Amino acid sequence: MTPATDPRGPSPALPPRLIATDLDGTLLHDDKTVSERTVAALAAAEDAGIEVFFVTGRPARWMGVVSGHVHGHGLAICANGAAVVDLHSGGTLLTVHPLERATALGVVRTLSRIAPGTTFGVETTGGFHHEPAYPTLYADEPGTIVAAAEKLLHDEAVGGAPVMKLLAQHPELAPDTFHALAREHIGGLASVTRSSAGALLEISGPGVSKASTLARCCAERGISAAEVVAFGDMPNDVEMLRWAGTSYAMGNAHPEVIAAASGRTVANNEDGVAVVIERILRKRT
Structure with missing residues (x-):
């Protein structure tokens, strides 16, 4: 493992209260599945009191692959920030930021x-x-x-x-x-x-991004950017990675994403998100 993809750093400035992760190319393997290791890591984070938000370009109707893995709140940010969705109710749109x-x-x-x-x-x-x-x-x-x-x-x-x-x-x-x-x-x-x-x-719409909607959701919960750990791999993740206090580009990430993130983990097919979550949870014990 090279230093550029070393998932041991950086360390969050504050204990994380929320994990924000992209799906395709990030949380999901290339075959669009969620590995057992990642499922376990997400559940362990929620059990430890860390909220998990899926923040994706996907529309609500394509969230079935992960809908069972958001536990307490059941919310996801879809369509690059244009919608907040309740996955527990089958994809009900709670908030929409439309393009006129x-x-x-x-x-x-x-x-x-x-x-x-x-x-x-x-x-x-x-x-x-x-x-x-x-x-x-x-x-x-x-x-x-x-x-x-x-x-x-x-x-x-x-x-x-x-x-x-x-x-x-x-x-x-x-x-x-x-x-x-x-x-x-x-x-x-x-x-x-x-x-x-x-x-x-x-x-x-102007000003609509994963970052803008995630910031609103965090503000509603009293969570600061410094308490957020974010993961992504493509240009639609750049604003979110810059906003979060700690952020990781995947080992398979686009060069713009690598430049924007504060750290780098291994590729999606190597469970790079789970690797970092496991490290965070070990530090809490």
């Missing part, structure tokens, strides 16, 4: 102009909607297909449901190139990030 349709429409028009060939999807509180050419992640859940990008944002197309995030995919641009281009041209309108290996952008 007028803003989303401006984003669609701008990206279509500066990156021709971009295709779009819209995640709403009522489900997923996308253009015919948009590549869906799961073949068994294609969502509602809408003919053109601008029609995706009409009330009749999405049933008037609030928009949680806009997704934009480009078939040819490199992921980081597309991300940088979008931030340059629409960063003043909305929050732009990415969590996929491909050129897929996730666009939320």
Whole structure:
């Protein structure tokens, strides 16, 4: 194990009261499962009085893989901070920070102009909607297909449901190139990030991020940033890792994440989150 991926450091400035962890590429193995070691570590943290929050880009409907592993409070932060979800009730949306349709429409028009060939999807509180050419992640859940990008944002197309995030995919641009281009041209309108290996952008309302919603949830509980330990692997985790008092980039993390985090653990397939939790709990005994 190299020093860069040594999970023994850093040590939290204060005893941790909350663990905030991303899912894909972080808590989950590449096959989208939670290992027995990680399940045990999460349960032990909750038993020790440390709350666990899943903080993910996933919508509520994709939380089944971890819904049984949040114990006391049952809450998760989904869609990159756009929603707080009660997993105990099957995914009830408790709080939504929407992307206004007028803003989303401006984003669609701008990206279509500066990156021709971009295709779009819209995640709403009522489900997923996308253009015919948009590549869906799961073949068994294609969502509602809408003919053109601008029609995706009409009330009749999405049933008037609030928009949680806009997704934009480009078939040819490199992921980081597309991300940088979008931030340059629409960063003043909305929050732009990415969590996929491909050129897929996730666009939320201005100021909405994993960090902003996690900060609100912590403030409601009287938990300071210094009492939070956070884990992540992709650019949509950067703000959260910078906000938390102690943060870890996974061994498989994107370079932006490594630069943002205060420490580094081993890869998701090596149970890097569990490794750190176990160390934290040993220090408490």
